Amino acid sequence: MENRLWTLTVIVIAVVGVAAYAGTPVDQGPGNANTQEWYQNIAARRAGATTEVLVLASGPVTMPTTALVQRKSIELQNLGPNPIYCTVGGSAPVLLKSRQVPANGGTWSLGVGPSVLVKCLAATGDQVTGAATIVTEVQ
Numbered sequence: 001m002e003n004r005l006w007t008l009t010v011i012v013i014a015v016v017g018v019a020a021y022a023g024t025p026v027d028q029g030p031g032n033a034n035t036q037e038w039y040q041n042i043a044a045r046r047a048g049a050t051t052e053v054l055v056l057a058s059g060p061v062t063m064p065t066t067a068l069v070q071r072k073s074i075e076l077q078n079l080g081p082n083p084i085y086c087t088v089g090g091s092a093p094v095l096l097k098s099r100q101v102p103a104n105g106g107t108w109s110l111g112v113g114p115s116v117l118v119k120c121l122a123a124t125g126d127q128v129t130g131a132a133t134i135v136t137e138v139q
Contacts, residue, residue: 048138054127060119067114068137075109077134080127090117
C-alpha cells in the first residue's frame with residue numbers, strides 16, 4: 001500500500017511539474033539581450049505576377065509571353081469554355097496528346113523556372129478576355 005501511495009505521489013508531482021513548465025512564458029520584449037527575430041514563412045516574402053493570356057486554336061501560345069525573372073513555379077487556370085492542351089519545354093502542343101487543362105476552371109501547377117517554356121493550344125476556338133487562361137507565377 002505504501003509503495004502504491006509513493007508511486008501515485010511521484011506521478012502527480014511529475015504531471016504538475018510538466019504542466020507548470022509548459023505554461024512558462026518567454027520574454028521577447030525590448031531590452032532583453034537574448035531577443036531574437038521571429039522568423040516568418042519564406043513564402044510570405046515571395047513576389048509574384050498574375051496575367052491573363054488568350055490561348056489560340058490557330059497556334060501555340062507561350063504562357064506567359066515573358067516569364068517572371070527568378071520564377072520558381074507557375075499555375076495555369078483555364079477559365080474558357082473549352083479545354084486547352086499544353087506542353088513543357090518548348091515543344092508545340094498537340095490536341096488530345098498533350099497535357100489537358102479542363103475548361104471552366106481547370107488548373108495545372110508546375111514547379112518550373114523562367115527558362116522552361118510552357119506552351120498551350122486551345123481545343124476548338126480562340127479564348128477571349130474574361131474567358132481566358134489565368135497564369136500565376138511565384139518567385
